[in-house]
Amino acid sequence: MQILKVENVSKIYGTKRNSNKYTALRNISFEVNQGDFIGVMGASGSGKTTLLNILGSLDKPTTGNYIMNGQNIGDLQRNQLAKHRMENIGFIFQDYNLLETMTLKENIILPLSLMGMDAKTIEAKLAKLAGDLGIVPVIDKYPYEVSGGEQQRAAACRALINNPKMILADEPTGNLDSKSGKDLLNLLSFINTEYKTTILMVTHDVFAASYCQKILFIRDGEIYNELYAGSDKKHFFDSIIDVMSMLGGERK
Amino acid sequence: MNLLTLALRNIRLNRKKYIMYVFSMGFSIFTVYTFLALMQNNYVKMAFQFDTRYTMILTSFGVIILVFVLFFLISSNNSFIRARKKEISTYSLFGMTNLRIGKLLFLETMLVGTATLAIGIGAGIFFSKLMAMFLLDLCLTNFVGDISFTIDPMAMVVTALLFLIIFCMMGLSALRVIYQFELVDLFKADKISEGKQKGSVAVLILSLILITSGYILASINNSMVVVLGAIPILILVISGTYLFFWGGLPKVLGLIKRNKRVYYGGVNLISVSAVSHRMKSIASVMATIAVLSAVAATAIATGFTLYSNAERNTYSNIGFDLVYYGEKVALQDEMHGVFETNHVNINRKDIVELNEVDPKTESIMIRERKHLSDEDSFRVYSETKYNSLIMASKNNLESVQIPSGKAYYIFPFSQEGIEDAMLGLELDFQDSAVQIMKVIRSNVPGFGLDHTLILNDRDYEVLVRSNEITPSQMNGRTLTATVITYEAALSNKKLNNELEEALTGKVERYRTAYSLYNESMETFGLICFIGFFMSGVFILMTASLLYFKQVMAAEEERHQYKMLRRIGMEDKTERQVIQKRLLPVFFIPLAIGIIHSIFAMKTADTIIFSNMIPVENSYLSVLGFSTVMYLAYAVVYGVFYLITKSQYGRLVRNESH
Numbered sequence: 001m002q003i004l005k006v007e008n009v010s011k012i013y014g015t016k017r018n019s020n021k022y023t024a025l026r027n028i029s030f031e032v033n034q035g036d037f038i039g040v041m042g043a044s045g046s047g048k049t050t051l052l053n054i055l056g057s058l059d060k061p062t063t064g065n066y067i068m069n070g071q072n073i074g075d076l077q078r079n080q081l082a083k084h085r086m087e088n089i090g091f092i093f094q095d096y097n098l099l100e101t102m103t104l105k106e107n108i109i110l111p112l113s114l115m116g117m118d119a120k121t122i123e124a125k126l127a128k129l130a131g132d133l134g135i136v137p138v139i140d141k142y143p144y145e146v147s148g149g150e151q152q153r154a155a156a157c158r159a160l161i162n163n164p165k166m167i168l169a170d171e172p173t174g175n176l177d178s179k180s181g182k183d184l185l186n187l188l189s190f191i192n193t194e195y196k197t198t199i200l201m202v203t204h205d206v207f208a209a210s211y212c213q214k215i216l217f218i219r220d221g222e223i224y225n226e227l228y229a230g231s232d233k234k235h236f237f238d239s240i241i242d243v244m245s246m247l248g249g250e251r252k
Numbered sequence: 253m254n255l256l257t258l259a260l261r262n263i264r265l266n267r268k269k270y271i272m273y274v275f276s277m278g279f280s281i282f283t284v285y286t287f288l289a290l291m292q293n294n295y296v297k298m299a300f301q302f303d304t305r306y307t308m309i310l311t312s313f314g315v316i317i318l319v320f321v322l323f324f325l326i327s328s329n330n331s332f333i334r335a336r337k338k339e340i341s342t343y344s345l346f347g348m349t350n351l352r353i354g355k356l357l358f359l360e361t362m363l364v365g366t367a368t369l370a371i372g373i374g375a376g377i378f379f380s381k382l383m384a385m386f387l388l389d390l391c392l393t394n395f396v397g398d399i400s401f402t403i404d405p406m407a408m409v410v411t412a413l414l415f416l417i418i419f420c421m422m423g424l425s426a427l428r429v430i431y432q433f434e435l436v437d438l439f440k441a442d443k444i445s446e447g448k449q450k451g452s453v454a455v456l457i458l459s460l461i462l463i464t465s466g467y468i469l470a471s472i473n474n475s476m477v478v479v480l481g482a483i484p485i486l487i488l489v490i491s492g493t494y495l496f497f498w499g500g501l502p503k504v505l506g507l508i509k510r511n512k513r514v515y516y517g518g519v520n521l522i523s524v525s526a527v528s529h530r531m532k533s534i535a536s537v538m539a540t541i542a543v544l545s546a547v548a549a550t551a552i553a554t555g556f557t558l559y560s561n562a563e564r565n566t567y568s569n570i571g572f573d574l575v576y577y578g579e580k581v582a583l584q585d586e587m588h589g590v591f592e593t594n595h596v597n598i599n600r601k602d603i604v605e606l607n608e609v610d611p612k613t614e615s616i617m618i619r620e621r622k623h624l625s626d627e628d629s630f631r632v633y634s635e636t637k638y639n640s641l642i643m644a645s646k647n648n649l650e651s652v653q654i655p656s657g658k659a660y661y662i663f664p665f666s667q668e669g670i671e672d673a674m675l676g677l678e679l680d681f682q683d684s685a686v687q688i689m690k691v692i693r694s695n696v697p698g699f700g701l702d703h704t705l706i707l708n709d710r711d712y713e714v715l716v717r718s719n720e721i722t723p724s725q726m727n728g729r730t731l732t733a734t735v736i737t738y739e740a741a742l743s744n745k746k747l748n749n750e751l752e753e754a755l756t757g758k759v760e761r762y763r764t765a766y767s768l769y770n771e772s773m774e775t776f777g778l779i780c781f782i783g784f785f786m787s788g789v790f791i792l793m794t795a796s797l798l799y800f801k802q803v804m805a806a807e808e809e810r811h812q813y814k815m816l817r818r819i820g821m822e823d824k825t826e827r828q829v830i831q832k833r834l835l836p837v838f839f840i841p842l843a844i845g846i847i848h849s850i851f852a853m854k855t856a857d858t859i860i861f862s863n864m865i866p867v868e869n870s871y872l873s874v875l876g877f878s879t880v881m882y883l884a885y886a887v888v889y890g891v892f893y894l895i896t897k898s899q900y901g902r903l904v905r906n907e908s909h
Contacts, residue, residue: 058818079822086820097815099522101529106521111819114518122516158819 003165003198004032004055009064011050011221024050025061026221032166032200037192039212040202041240043247047221048202049170055200056089056168057081069165086111090159090197094171096151098143104154105130105139111162125161132194133157133187149180156187160197167191169201173208185211206244210237219247255352259359262339269335269807274368276328276800280321281372281415283789286380287317288407290785313786317793320544322418324797327537329422331804333357333429340430350430357430358423365419369412376411377403451506455499462492470851475859476668485855489848490543497539501840502531519825522816523832530805537801538841541794545845548790549885550852553878555783557853557861558776560877563742564648566769571645571696573741574751577606577733578700578726578760587734590754594747597739602644604733606699606724607632609715611679611686618669624703630679631701632721634712638697646737646765647696654708659686662704664695666862679705681720686711699733700724700761726760742769791885795892798838802896806903813904830901838893846882853878 011025024047032038042048053059054066057073066073068088076084091097098107105126112122130136135153138146143154152172159167169188173181189211191197203209210233217225225243229236263270291314333340343353466488469481478485505528509515515524576583591598609632616624633641639651652660661674670691677688686707697704707715715721724731741764748766755762813826821829857871 056818079824082817082820082822084820085818089820091818097818099525099812099815101525101812102521106525109516110518110521110816113516113521114819114821114825116518117516119512119516123512 001034002031003034003068005065005067006030006055007065007067009051009054009061009066011047011054011059012062024221025054027064028218028221028223030216030223032198034165034198035192035196037189037199037211037213038201039209039215040200040218041204041209041215041244041247042218042224043204046218046247048218050221051218052168052170052200052202055166056091057085086115087162088165090162090164090167092152092155092159092167092169092172094174096143096148096155096175098151098155098158100143103140103142104135104146104150104157107143108139108154108158108161111158115162129157129161132190133160147180148176149183152176152180152184153187156184156191160191160195163195164197166198166200169199169203171203171205172201173203173205181205181208206237206240209240215240217243217247255356255359259356259363262356262360263364266336266339269332270364272800272803273328273332274364274371276796277325277365278368278372278375279793279796280325281369281411282376282379283317283793284321284414285373285376285407285411286789287314287786288410289376289380289404290782292404292407313782316544316547317789318414320540320793322421323540324793325418325422326425328797328800328804329361329426330429331801333426335804335807350427353430354423354427357426361419361422361426365415369415373408373411451499451502451504453503455495456503459492459495459500462488462495466492467851470855473858475862478855478858482855489546489851493542493844493848494536494539496844497535497542501535501538502528505531519828519832522829526809526812526829526833527836534801534837537797538837541798542841542844542848544790544794545842545885546848546852548787548794549846549849549878549882550856551783552787552885553849553853553874553881554856555776555780555787556881557856557874557877559773559780561861562769562772562776565772566742566765567646568648569695570763570765570768571642571647571694572735573646573738573765574736574762575733575764576755576759576762578731579729579734580727580758580760583734583755583758586754587736587751590747590750591738594744594750596744596747599737599739600644601734601736602641604637604641604699604735606731606733607716607721608701608724609681609705609721611681611720613677613679616673616677618667618673623667623670623673628703629701631698631704631724632712632715633697633704633706634709635706636709638706641697641735644735644737645696647694649692649694649696652706654689654706656708656711657684657686658689658708660690660692660706661688662692662694662697662706664693664698664702666693681715682718684711684714699731741765787885791888794841795838795889798841799892799896799899802834802837803899803903806900810904810906826905827901830897830904834893834897834900838889838896842886842889846885849878849882850875 007029009025009028010023012021012023014021028051040048040051050059054061057076060074068084073081073084098104099110102110108130109122109126112125130139133153133156135150135157138150138154143151146154152175156167156172167188172188173184176184185208188199188201192199201208201212209215210229213229215227215229216223217227224247227236227239227243340353340357343356344350348356466485469485469488470478472478472481505524508520508524509528514520588598608629610629612626613624615622615626635652635654642649642651654660659679661677663670663674674688674691679686679688686705712721744766748764751764752762752767813821813829816829817826853874854871857874861874862870
């Protein structure tokens with residue numbers, strides 16, 4: 001089932017009068033189906049974070065449509081956008097973005113309590129998810145008291161707690177050591193298969209990208225190439241490296 | 253690039269942060285200058301030089317202001333430096349030594365400080381005049397003293413010197429903060445908690461016990477006990493207040509957190525956790541503000557109550573607009589003449605025949621001093637005569653009804669134990685006796701004698717017939733008192749002067765409401781003026797401290813709001829979060845300060861007002877007057893809260909796109 005359709009989306013920074021225009025995205029079109037695990041790759045400055053911000057409705061496209069659940073997100077008002085984010089999208093950021101003033105538990109339940117859900121339901125949802133994601137032992141600690149991996153797992157937990165249609169992950173492993181990074185990727189795969197949650201992950205880490213089912217490569221604001229994971233993981237990995245070296249991006 | 257150009261560049265680049273800094277510093281300078289100018293004011297000097305009590309009060313005000321300014325500036329300076337952590341750490345990273353960074357900051361402080369000093373003193377000159385005019389013309393319209401503020405070079409020099417010293421101390425304290433920084437911390441500064449305050453039930457209970465016992469002590473109805481207990485009360489309440497903010501309030505927040513139904517409501521979750529996160533850094537500030545608010549609210553309420561009751565107090569003292577007795581020559585026509593030439597109508601004039609009686613009684617000692625003995629005569633009234641006298645007066649004494657064989661006793665002064673000593677006392681006449689059933693304090697009906705009796709009409713008749721009640725004699729004439737009420741008595745100075753002139757030397761004694769009123773106006777008006785003035789300064793100072801702290805915090809909390817918006821917080825919710833985040837910080841110290849003040853007013857009532865305000869329950873009336881001032885106080889705080897809220901909102905919404 002298709003849940004997201006992007007049609008000819010462009011993003012141009014700089015005002016009309018200003019000759020200093022910068023085109024971050026150029027006529028991007030693609031579709032996302034329910035349960036996909038899609039990676040977006042590209043070199044620094046290729047426009048991948050801009051794309052993610054637009055998909056997350058943090059930013060608006062200059063032209064083009066972006067349709068989710070049959071609704072054109074560009075038409076929504078500011079407060080409707082907030083509601084849309086709260087109900088449909090879960091975010092995972094490179095620097096976790098947990099509130100320092102709250103324990104992990106409070107951070108995780110924040111979206112639900114903003115929705116006005118009652119305490120019992122919140123506790124029930126939290127108990128299941130926290131168990132699945134393995135953060136029960138540290139749940140009452142504050143973010144600065146736990147490791148980066150644990151913080152990122154808590155952030156994933158927060159992204160998942162309101163059963164979003166889609167999770168947007170912006171370099172989720174960027175700040176993690178390889179072991180924690182691997183754990184998190186396994187977790188995302190688990191979420192993807194177990195909860196049937198659609199995941200869209202921006203990364204420039206080839207290893208992280210190899211966990212995806214499909215990869216979009218972006219260069220200079222345009223989709224340059226697409227890769228699908230076959231049954232052979234090794235082959236997929238090598239193909240990614242090939243494309244990346246052609247893009248002039250990082251090698252691994 | 254030398255340090256001076258770097259400093260100037262920094263000031264220019266950091267001007268947004270510096271505006272707040274200049275605002276709070278300028279305010280401190282303004283405060284100090286205005287206070288010094290007030291101290292140097294000739295009228296205030298003259299009025300207070302003779303009374304060491306007032307000098308003491310003023311000096312202690314000065315000390316409180318100075319300590320607070322110092323505390324305020326050093327704390328705002330330190331949080332200012334913390335807000336610039338990143339910048340400072342970059343210097344450090346590029347190899348600037350701590351000492352050089354300290355020098356740079358000191359140079360900046362001095363540059364900005366000197367400019368602020370000029371602005372602050374300028375504002376002080378302008379506003380002290382404005383404030384004095386405002387207070388005198390609007391609030392204290394009946395005040396006759398002359399408080400005019402002029403440009404005071406002495407106050408200017410002292411202020412400037414004082415602040416140069418304070419700037420040096422700030423420089424040293426900044427250096428200390430810089431030395432405390434670790435480079436690593438500097439770059440992750442925002443992420444480190446300021447230290448969580450868990451609080452404890454024991455501290456919460458202890459603080460409540462301390463405050464409550466202070467309150468109980470303050471509510472005792474015995475003025476001797478309260479005066480002696482003043483220091484213990486202060487210690488109990490102040491230490492209780494600090495403990496409450498240090499350990500009690502965090503615990504209360506902890507308890508709120510435990511109530512999941514309340515706590516999990518999205519807005520509460522964010523704001524309660526944010527407030528409890530800030531608790532450690534703001535607890536002392538909140539406690540200090542609560543105590544200062546209590547002081548200021550009490551000062552302002554006392555002043556206002558004294559001032560508002562001056563008229564009532566005057567009439568409870570004298571009863572009529574003009575009273576004289578014991579004339580040496582006939583005066584009636586001359587007095588009428590004075591009123592006529594001034595075109596003033598006499599509302600009512602009564603001539604009271606004064607009688608006295610000399611019953612046998614045991615001697616009464618009160619606190620080892622003779623109060624009453626056999627030789628003392630009593631001024632005496634029948635209940636009808638007394639009732640008509642007080643009906644004519646502007647006093648609000650109540651009319652009496654006395655059963656046969658009983659008597660009311662009136663004494664002009666309030667004295668400890670007088671009621672115990674006099675109630676039930678038997679006064680023996682030749683064939684009868686009366687027993688005192690009630691004691692009243694009033695100096696209206698005495699007319700020259702300390703002790704006054706009111707008897708049942710029939711008892712009175714009997715004593716007149718047996719010649720025991722006799723008309724008083726003075727200067728060879730039967731003694732009468734003339735009591736007059738007339739129009740606009742408290743404002744007609746010319747008439748008063750002429751009346752006094754006409755009466756001087758011709759009567760045994762005279763009193764006018766005008767003179768009495770203006771005497772008390774002069775004292776109370778000045779107390780009230782200084783109370784208003786200092787409270788105004790305190791209110792502005794504390795409120796701007798809160799403003800400064802919160803706006804500084806906004807800089808650090810900005811990224812949280814950004815994140816919250818990302819996960820889908822609506823604008824409406826954001827406004828609620830900001831409101832709940834800021835409201836407690838303003839409201840709790842104010843509420844506690846006012847509650848403290850309510851009890852302080854109870855103490856003031858026991859010591860002063862109950863003697864001054866001649867109504868059954870003077871405390872209620874005192875509370876009425878105080879409430880007006882509490883409301884005014886709350887309004888000022890409310891305005892500051894709104895300013896802070898909009899500024900805070902603006903800061904955290906910045907960079908949202």
